[in-house]
Amino acid sequence: MANTWLPPVEYVATLPRATAYACLYFTDTGGRPFQLRATYHSGTWQWPGGNMDPGETPWETAVRECREETGIVFTGEPRLLGTHFTTDRGDAWPANHIGFVFDGGELTDEQIAAVVLDPEEHDAYDLRTLEEWEREMDPAEFACLAAIDRARRTGTPVYLEAGPGER
Incomplete structure (x- = not known):
């Protein structure tokens, strides 16, 4: 089959659809992961973050969403811990979903005490050991948490995939 050149607008219309999100991964000074409990998705635990707005970069999204969801104004530098791909x-x-997980570093006790949640999105936050999170979370979601935590400790970013039926 011969390749046929298409103008960019027509070519892009033939490609799979995808959306993107970005978030920050925090721990406390004891290494316990910090997560928010969503008011949607049946109380799923997740990191501060959300979907990209038009014109935003993944980093800008992660910082904005963190501020909106927790009140934490993150001023650190971008350090990618991993990417996460979910199929349509x-x-x-109804689209592929691509995530960027950045390192938010360690939260102090004062920063944790000052967290203010957006009640339309999250009704609780918590810090737990990985063993405690494993008992609380869906196995696929916990595997993602454990991989991101390992990426933070080793300095080696991870690539994660989730198939149909997984988040």
């Missing part, structure tokens, strides 16, 4: 899930999310 039909009606649940």
